[in-house]
Amino acid sequence: MRVDVLAVGTELLLGQIVDTNSAWIGEELAAAGIDSYEHRQVGDNLERIVAALADQLTRADAVIVCGGLGPTQDDLTRDALAALAGVPLERDLAIVDHIASLFGSRGRDMPASNLRQADVPAGATVLANPLGTAPGLRVELDGRFVYAVPGVPYEMQEMVRTHVLADLLARSGEAAVIVSRSLKTWGTSESALAEMLGARVDAQTNPTIAFLARGIEGLVVRLTAKAPTRHDAEHLLAAEETELRALLGDLVFAVDDETMESVIVDALCERGWTLGVAESVTSGIVGARLADPPGASEVFLGSVASYATDVKRSVLGVTAEHVVSEECAMQMADGARRVLGADVGIAVTGVAGPSEQDGQPVGTVCFGLALAGSTPEAVTARLPGDRVRIRQFAAISLLNLLRMRLGDAR
Amino acid sequence: MRVDVLAVGTELLLGQIVDTNSAWIGEELAAAGIDSYEHRQVGDNLERIVAALADQLTRADAVIVCGGLGPTQDDLTRDALAALAGVPLERDLAIVDHIASLFGSRGRDMPASNLRQADVPAGATVLANPLGTAPGLRVELDGRFVYAVPGVPYEMQEMVRTHVLADLLARSGEAAVIVSRSLKTWGTSESALAEMLGARVDAQTNPTIAFLARGIEGLVVRLTAKAPTRHDAEHLLAAEETELRALLGDLVFAVDDETMESVIVDALCERGWTLGVAESVTSGIVGARLADPPGASEVFLGSVASYATDVKRSVLGVTAEHVVSEECAMQMADGARRVLGADVGIAVTGVAGPSEQDGQPVGTVCFGLALAGSTPEAVTARLPGDRVRIRQFAAISLLNLLRMRLGDAR
Numbered sequence: 070m071r072v073d074v075l076a077v078g079t080e081l082l083l084g085q086i087v088d089t090n091s092a093w094i095g096e097e098l099a100a101a102g103i104d105s106y107e108h109r110q111v112g113d114n115l116e117r118i119v120a121a122l123a124d125q126l127t128r129a130d131a132v133i134v135c136g137g138l139g140p141t142q143d144d145l146t147r148d149a150l151a152a153l154a155g156v157p158l159e160r161d162l163a164i165v166d167h168i169a170s171l172f173g174s175r176g177r178d179m180p181a182s183n184l185r186q187a188d189v190p191a192g193a194t195v196l197a198n199p200l201g202t203a204p205g206l207r208v209e210l211d212g213r214f215v216y217a218v219p220g221v222p223y224e225m226q227e228m229v230r231t232h233v234l235a236d237l238l239a240r241s242g243e244a245a246v247i248v249s250r251s252l253k254t255w256g257t258s259e260s261a262l263a264e265m266l267g268a269r270v271d272a273q274t275n276p277t278i279a280f281l282a283r284g285i286e287g288l289v290v291r292l293t294a295k296a297p298t299r300h301d302a303e304h305l306l307a308a309e310e311t312e313l314r315a316l317l318g319d320l321v322f323a324v325d326d327e328t329m330e331s332v333i334v335d336a337l338c339e340r341g342w343t344l345g346v347a348e349s350v351t352s353g354i355v356g357a358r359l360a361d362p363p364g365a366s367e368v369f370l371g372s373v374a375s376y377a378t379d380v381k382r383s384v385l386g387v388t389a390e391h392v393v394s395e396e397c398a399m400q401m402a403d404g405a406r407r408v409l410g411a412d413v414g415i416a417v418t419g420v421a422g423p424s425e426q427d428g429q430p431v432g433t434v435c436f437g438l439a440l441a442g443s444t445p446e447a448v449t450a451r452l453p454g455d456r457v458r459i460r461q462f463a464a465i466s467l468l469n470l471l472r473m474r475l476g477d478a479r
Numbered sequence: 480m481r482v483d484v485l486a487v488g489t490e491l492l493l494g495q496i497v498d499t500n501s502a503w504i505g506e507e508l509a510a511a512g513i514d515s516y517e518h519r520q521v522g523d524n525l526e527r528i529v530a531a532l533a534d535q536l537t538r539a540d541a542v543i544v545c546g547g548l549g550p551t552q553d554d555l556t557r558d559a560l561a562a563l564a565g566v567p568l569e570r571d572l573a574i575v576d577h578i579a580s581l582f583g584s585r586g587r588d589m590p591a592s593n594l595r596q597a598d599v600p601a602g603a604t605v606l607a608n609p610l611g612t613a614p615g616l617r618v619e620l621d622g623r624f625v626y627a628v629p630g631v632p633y634e635m636q637e638m639v640r641t642h643v644l645a646d647l648l649a650r651s652g653e654a655a656v657i658v659s660r661s662l663k664t665w666g667t668s669e670s671a672l673a674e675m676l677g678a679r680v681d682a683q684t685n686p687t688i689a690f691l692a693r694g695i696e697g698l699v700v701r702l703t704a705k706a707p708t709r710h711d712a713e714h715l716l717a718a719e720e721t722e723l724r725a726l727l728g729d730l731v732f733a734v735d736d737e738t739m740e741s742v743i744v745d746a747l748c749e750r751g752w753t754l755g756v757a758e759s760v761t762s763g764i765v766g767a768r769l770a771d772p773p774g775a776s777e778v779f780l781g782s783v784a785s786y787a788t789d790v791k792r793s794v795l796g797v798t799a800e801h802v803v804s805e806e807c808a809m810q811m812a813d814g815a816r817r818v819l820g821a822d823v824g825i826a827v828t829g830v831a832g833p834s835e836q837d838g839q840p841v842g843t844v845c846f847g848l849a850l851a852g853s854t855p856e857a858v859t860a861r862l863p864g865d866r867v868r869i870r871q872f873a874a875i876s877l878l879n880l881l882r883m884r885l886g887d888a889r
Contacts, residue, residue, distance in 0.1 A: 082515050084506025085691060089497050091520070096494025105492050106527060110501070110518040117516060124534070281495060346784075348763075352770030356763030356784035360870075363833060371790040374756075374766035374782040376775075380819055384781075384794075409790055423773060460770075 070241045071104045073129040075121055077137035077146055078220060079112035090135045090225055100279070100293040101234055101247045113137065118149035126213050131240075133233060136220030138203035140182040146217050150208045151190035153215070158188040161195060161204075168202045196232040200224045205232060214240070238295075245295040248302035250276075252313060253323040255287035255469050262288055265316050269309075276309045285461050286329075290317070322472055329468045330358045330365075336475040337368035337413070344471075345409030346372035347385055347401035349392065350419040350434060354464040370409045375401065381418075384408065393420055393427040395447035398437030402447075406439045414439040417467045419452075421459045434463045436470050480651045481514045483539040485531055487547035487556055488630060489522035500545045500635055510689070510703040511644055511657045523547065528559040536623050541650075543643060546630030548613035550592040556627050560618045561600035563625070568598040571605060571614075578612045606642040610634045615642060624650070648705075655705040658712035660686075662723060663733040665697035665879050672698055675726050679719075686719045695871050696739075700727070732882055739878045740768045740775075746885040747778035747823075754881075755819030756782035757795055757811035759802065760829040760844060764874040780819045785811065791828075794818065803830055803837040805857035808847030812857075816849045824849040827877045829862075831869045844873045846880050 074091045081088045091108040098105045107125065111117045118137065125132045137146030151158050164187035172179040186203050189195060196205030196216070201224045206217040216236070218228045238245050254262065259280055263270070270278045276294040283289055292309050296302035314321060323332050337344055348355045356372025359365060373384055381387040381397070385404030389397040398416050406414025419434030420426045432452045439445040448470070452462045484501045491498045501518040508515045517535065521527045528547065535542045547556030561568050574597035582589040596613050599605060606615030606626070611634045616627040626646070628638045648655055664672065669690055673680070680688045686704040693699055702719050706712035724731060733742050747754055758765045766782025769775060783794055791797040791807070795814030799807040808826050816824025829844030830836045842862045849855040858880070862872045 081502065082505045082518060083509045084502040084504070087497060087499050087502040088518075092491065092494040092497040094494070095492045099493045106522060106524070107531070108492060108498075108520040112516060114516070121517070351767065353758075353763030353766030353768075353782050353784060356786070357761065357767055357870075358763075360762035360784070360786055361867075366786060370787040371794075372763050372784040372786075373794075374763060374770070374784065376766070376770055376782075377780040377819075380781040383820065384783075384818060408794060409787075410793065457771075460767075 070131075070237065071106060071129045072098055072131045072133060072237060073105060073125045074108040074133050074135070075118075075125060076108070076110045076135045076220070077113065077118055078110070079114075079143075081110045081136075082112050090220065090222060093222070093226065094133055094135070094229060096281075097229060097234060100249055100277075100291065101238060102277070102293075102295070103237060103241070113143040113145055115145045115148055115152065118145055119152050122149065122153055122215060126210060126215070129213070131214040131216065131237060133229065134215060134217045135225055138186065138205070138217060138219050140180070140185050140202070144185070147185070147188050147190065147206070150193065150206060150215060150217060154190055154192065154208055154210060156191040159191050160184070161187050161189045164189070164195065164204055167197075167204070171202055196228060198224055198228060200227055207232075207236070245297060246299050246302055247293060247295055248299060248306060249291055249293045250306045250310060251281075251325050252290040252292070252310065252317070252321045253283075253287060253327070254290060254317060254320040255322050255329070255465070256320055257288070259288055262290065266290065266313065269312060269316070273309065276305055278309075278313075285458065285465055287322070287465075290321075319473060322469065328362065329465060329472065331362040333359070333468060333472055333475065334362045334365050334368055336472070338364065340475070342412040343368050343370050343410075345370050345405040345411035345414045347381075347405035347414065347416040347437075348372055348374050348464075348467075349376060349381065349401070349417065350421050351417055351460050351464045351467070352376050354460060355415075355417065355467055358464060358468065370411050373405060373408065391427045393418055393429045393433055393435060395435050395437070395449055398435035398447045399439065399445035400437075402437035402439035403445050406441065412441050413471070414445075415467055415471050417463050419459070419463055421456045421463075423456060432459055434459070434466070436467050438470065438474055480541075480647065481516060481539045482508055482541045482543060482647060483515060483535045484518040484543050484545070485528075485535060486518070486520045486545045486630070487523065487528055488520070489524075489553075491520045492522050500630065500632060503632070503636065504543055504545070504639060506691075507639060507644060510659055510687075510701065511648060512687070512703075512705075513647060513651070523553040523555055525555045525558055525562065528555055529562050532559065532563055532625060536620060536625070539623070541624040541626065541647060543639065544625060544627045545635055548596065548615070548627060548629050550590070550595050550612070554595070557595070557598050557600065557616070560603065560616060560625060560627060564600055564602065564618055564620060566601040569601050570594070571597050571599045574599070574605065574614050577607075577614070581612055606638060608634055608638060610637055617642075617646070655707060656709050656712055657703060657705055658709060658716060659701055659703045660716045660720060661691075661735050662700040662702070662720065662727070662731045663693075663697060663737070664700060664727060664730040665732050665739070665875070666730055667698070669698055672700065676700070676723065679722060679726070683719065686715055688719075688723075695868065695875055697732070697875075700731075729883060732879065738772065739875060739882065741772040743769070743878060743882055743885065744772045744775050744778055746882070748774065750885070752822040753778050753780050753820075754823045754825070755780050755815040755821035757791075757815035757824065757826040757847075758782055758784050758874075758877075759786060759791065759811070759827065760831050761827055761870050761874045761877070762786050764870060765825075765827065765877055768874060768878065780821050783815055783818065801837045803828055803839045803843055803845060805845050805847070805859055808845035808857045809849065809855035810847075812847035812849040813855050816851065822851050823881070824855075825877055825881050827873050829869070829873055831866045831873075833866060842869055844869070844876070846877050848880065848884055
């Protein structure tokens with residue numbers, strides 16, 4: 070089965086917005102084992118939307134159209150589907166009620182323009198949108214299908230997952246649900262992962278196993294299971310996850326929506342430990358990340374971004390001669406622990422460039438960790454890339470070090 | 480003149496990479512006054528690349544193809560252009576020399592696979608790539624043109640700017656250079672900007688004036704001038720910039736590659752002042768941004784992310800009862816100045832949610848500023864959006880407040 074994508078919006082052509090929806094849909098289709106050979110963007114122009122869809126349907130079994138379902142005169146996807154099918158638009162009173170109730174629940178009157186969103190090409194199937202006013206549409210044309218979904222990413226994602234993928238799989242003769250699980254790994258390369266998991270990747274057809282690169286956030290091992298029910302699919306995923314974890318060990322830092330920092334916050338909560346940070350080269354990136362998860366305030370006390378050497382000395386009590394050194398990293402970690410009144414202190418100091426510092430080349434980064442009642446520890450790494458990348462890399466490296474030290478929470 | 484875009488790469492369809500190149504090219508074409516009505520992505524498949532190009536050329540005067548110029552068997556754009564033109568590929572010895580010298584300058588031997596990059600469709604024009612091994616190509620087909628450029632964004636951007644736009648404009652009969660200037664504004668809405676500048680936007684044809692949204696980073700007013708020479712274009716831009724600045728005043732915080740933080744660092748350097756930060760709700764975002772510009776270490780001393788209330792009290796000396804208050808923001812700013820030994824202290828405290836704090840609703844943010852020898856000042860704002868957006872918005876709001884207070888550096 071081949072499913073192509075059409076994204077509608079003049080703002081995409083003008084570069085005012087980057088079309089991330091098509092890539093997201095492409096990833097979902099691939100995970101579901103559905104081919105997608107062409108993505109296309111056209112502007113808010115009726116004739117060009119109709120022509121693009123007609124052309125795509127000569128090759129694809131279905132096309133997913135994103136965008137153009139809003140309430141303004143520029144939103145032409147409904148009209149394009151009606152024109153393509155050669156049918157009129159008809160007002161759907163159930164949709165009118167849904168939109169009016171959404172406005173009502175926000176204490177506002179429904180503008181008349183929103184009535185456009187209740188216009189449906191005759192014979193089309195309405196796909197409920199629980200998150201917004203724009204319903205989706207499914208239109209059949211000579212045994213091929215067009216699915217229209219909103220352009221707002223979170224509405225689009227919900228509707229593709231709920232309505233479109235299940236419908237496509239059912240039509241492809243596979244009465245199956247597709248469920249994915251992402252094992253997030255950090256600390257190894259794609260080729261090393263491929264080597265570790267090669268035998269299982271080759272052996273597995275359900276769940277399938279794919280690698281997705283996430284830049285400095287690491288690599289995701291994505292399992293995708295097809296089964297008659299969600300329960301069966303979850304069961305397949307759990308069994309395969311167990312096998313993969315035996316091979317990957319603590320390279321896996323999180324699953325699905327968990328993040329490096331949410332895992333750390335959870336692990337600290339479990340132990341009842343508080344955390345303080347001192348950061349030089351990252352200058353706040355670590356602190357900003359640690360405050361991100363809900364519940365962070367239970368365990369994360371704060372971070373001293375001691376960018377200037379004087380601040381390292383006066384605030385954190387660093388006495389080391391060289392500020393890019395393991396000695397300095399340990400003193401910073403211990404200082405953070407002491408000054409912020411935490412059980413655990415972590416620290417990072419290094420050279421992000423453009424030029425060397427303290428006789429150390431660009432990319433040299435020292436990490437420190439201090440636990441109340443223990444001798445501080447430190448480790449040094451050489452990180453690749455430019456200034457921006459080194460700083461980001463240093464931040465996640467420090468977080469991963471802490472995660473490893475706390476022991477995997479699972 | 481109509482110029483469409485084709486991005487080549489299976490990784491785009493699989494969602495492993497988001498195609499940002501097409502949006503970038505679309506923005507450049509729009510700035511140059513060239514229409515672009517369709518962008519398309521296809522995979523690394525010879526037949527589909529050829530079919531897509533042939534189809535696009537039935538409507539567009541030219542197509543810009545991104546990607547598929549690398550050295551591997553998957554890189555098929557050269558082959559597609561040869562097939563489309565019905566000509567063979569011929570090895571270009573000047574390109575072989577260029578690639579070999581690039582490898583030589585890095586002390587490496589040229590892999591044999593890179594010779595593929597020297598294969599040129601007979602009759603095609605080679606577009607020099609100063610930044611990489613993949614040259615660009617221009618092929619004429621019945622009076623229409625295909626420009627092939629690499630998929631690596633910075634190589635693509637350089638080649639589109641240097642070769643493609645100038646060539647397109649020359650062919651459209653306009654022997655002109657195009658030069659743009661971006662006035663970055665912060666603190667007003669697009670509709671308010673449109674109202675302030677409406678008369679000039681309507682009156683101007685050269686330079687043209689366009690608004691580009693940049694999310695929490697504000698709105699860009701982009702001027703684009705066409706003239707016979709770069710000098711003439713720069714002259715047109717300077718004259719219009721003067722007019723617009725008279726209307727916009729200190730809403731303009733930066734020009735072109737400048738950022739909010741680089742402007743602040745420059746202004747502090749000029750005055751010989753050092754800066755210290757205390758941040759609660761942003762927890763490091765402000766410090767991370769201020770360390771970004773080269774030269775930041777001259778003036779930026781550090782930031783105390785005092786996430787926990789105890790840290791505000793013990794490290795910064797806050798005595799205010801309520802931590803989301805102007806009193807607290809002033810005490811934090813003064814504490815940052817004092818503890819970090821700076822001339823200027825700035826601070827931010829607030830409620831990012833998900834729930835209210837200190838009796839203050841989500842979105843309430845207080846900003847403080849303390850100058851040595853002056854009474855600290857504070858201001859309160861209600862910021863919109865979710866937790867992530869409120870934190871980012873609070874950070875840039877604090878930076879903008881400091882910028883305004885330092886006086887525009889210009």
